[in-house]
Amino acid sequence: MIQSILVVCTGNICRSPIGERLLQQKLPTFTIASAGICGLAGRPADSHAQKIASTYGISLEDHAARPLTAVMMREYDLILAMESAQINRISLIAPEMRGKTLLFGQWLRQQEIPDPYGKSMEAFEYVFRLLGEASQEWANRLTVKGLRTCRRKS
Numbered sequence: 843m844i845q846s847i848l849v850v851c852t853g854n855i856c857r858s859p860i861g862e863r864l865l866q867q868k869l870p871t872f873t874i875a876s877a878g879i880c881g882l883a884g885r886p887a888d889s890h891a892q893k894i895a896s897t898y899g900i901s902l903e904d905h906a907a908r909p910l911t912a913v914m915m916r917e918y919d920l921i922l923a924m925e926s927a928q929i930n931r932i933s934l935i936a937p938e939m940r941g942k943t944l945l946f947g948q949w950l951r952q953q954e955i956p957d958p959y960g961k962s963m964e965a966f967e968y969v970f971r972l973l974g975e976a977s978q979e980w981a982n983r984l985t986v987k988g989l990r991t992c993r994r995k996s
Contacts, residue, residue: 843919844872844919844920844984845871845872845873845919846872846873846874846917846918846919846920847865847869847872847873847874847875847918847919847920847921847922847980848874848875848876848877848914848915848917848918848920848921848922849861849862849865849874849875849876849877849922849946850876850877850878850879850910850921850922850923850924850928850932851876851878851879851923851924851925851928851955851957852878852879852880852924852928852957852959853878853880853881853882853885853907853959854876854877854878854881854882854885854907854908854909854910855878855882855885855886855887855888855891855905855907855959856887856888856890856891856957856958856959856966856969857891857924857946857955857957857958857969857973858876858877858878858924859876859887859891859895859902859905859907860887860891860894860895860900860902860969860970860973861876861922861924861946861955861973861976861977862874862875862876863895863900863901863902864900864973864974864977865977865980865981867900867977868977868978868980868981869980869981869984869985872984873918875908875918876908877907877908877909877910877911877914878907878908878909878910879909879910879928879931879932880909881907881908881909881910882907882909883907883908883909884906884907885906885907886902886903886905886906886907887902887905887907888959890958890963890966891958891966893963893966894963894966894967894970895970898970898974910932910935911935912935912936912939915932915935915936915939916936916939918942919942920942920943920944921939921942921943921944922943922944922945922946922948922980923943923944923945923946924945924946924947924954924955924957925945925954925955925957926945926954929943929944929945946973946976946980947972947976948976948979948980949976949979949980949982949983950972950975950976950979953972953976955969955972955973955976956968956969
């Protein structure tokens with residue numbers, strides 16, 4: 843049974859902090875955290891990420907980036923990466939984690955979530971929308987309500 847999720851991106855300052863907070867909203871009884879493959883230790887969330895999140899009522903003010911470690915990954919039931927290349931990196935860091943690592947966009951036709959770092963607010967808006975849709979899909983599948991929905995569709 844999945845009760846804890848680690849959200850992973852590159853630097854842990856754009857996508858994964860937003861994904862973490864969206865999942866926390868939708869899955870309040872779960873333990874959810876984020877980290878970066880090349881985590882910029884201690885850095886706050888990117889200012890554009892903070893602005894777009896704030897627009898939708900989500901605060902990233904207390905976020906501090908963390909580098910991903912094998913020890914950290916072992917603490918979580920599910921690891922969600924933004925890109926296939928990140929799943930490959932996770933597998934190199936800790937091969938035993940491969941079986942519990944999936945794309946954040948798994949339920950959006952296995953869509954990768956592009957990195958908006960250094961890009962326009964429109965790029966951040968697009969990424970926020972994708973993360974929101976993917977978060978809702980994960981919530982649907984990881985809750986009793988979602989399980990009932992899946993059973994009815996079968």
